Amino acid sequence: MSELPIAPVTRLIRNAGAERVSEDASQELIRLLEIEAEKIAGKAVNLARHAKRKTVTKEDIVEATR
Amino acid sequence: MSELPIAPVTRLIRNAGAERVSEDASQELIRLLEIEAEKIAGKAVNLARHAKRKTVTKEDIVEATR
Numbered sequence: 001m002s003e004l005p006i007a008p009v010t011r012l013i014r015n016a017g018a019e020r021v022s023e024d025a026s027q028e029l030i031r032l033l034e035i036e037a038e039k040i041a042g043k044a045v046n047l048a049r050h051a052k053r054k055t056v057t058k059e060d061i062v063e064a065t066r
Numbered sequence: 067m068s069e070l071p072i073a074p075v076t077r078l079i080r081n082a083g084a085e086r087v088s089e090d091a092s093q094e095l096i097r098l099l100e101i102e103a104e105k106i107a108g109k110a111v112n113l114a115r116h117a118k119r120k121t122v123t124k125e126d127i128v129e130a131t132r
Contacts, residue, residue, distance in 0.1 A: 018121075020121040028124045033102060057088045061091050
């Protein structure tokens with residue numbers, strides 16, 4: 001189930017220069033962004049656990065993408 | 067300026083197993099996701115133009131990530 005709302009993702013595609021954006025284009029981009037988010041977040045959760053913290057911090061997200 | 071709202075991105079990190087998520091962690095993930103979205107959307111816009119279409123379609127998004 002997706003979490004990201006469609007309107008801001010459609011705006012991101014418009015900001016890239018699109019005159020019009022089909023709804024399934026936005027939904028496909030949501031799908032791809034959530035896969036990416038899950039990968040990064042999963043690594044960040046492991047890094048926080050490794051540091052014996054309950055809170056995922058900005059540093060965990062940064063380190064997760066290194 | 068960011069488009070994605072913070073609450074659904076925080077939920078994505080929680081869904082990955084985080085007990086707690088700092089606000090700047092969510093903001094950093096938003097920043098990274100929007101960079102990714104801009105890359106994909108930019109390519110998709112070029113593909114739509116190349117096909118002489120005004121509408122960015124799902125197929126453009128899919129092709130942009132190949």
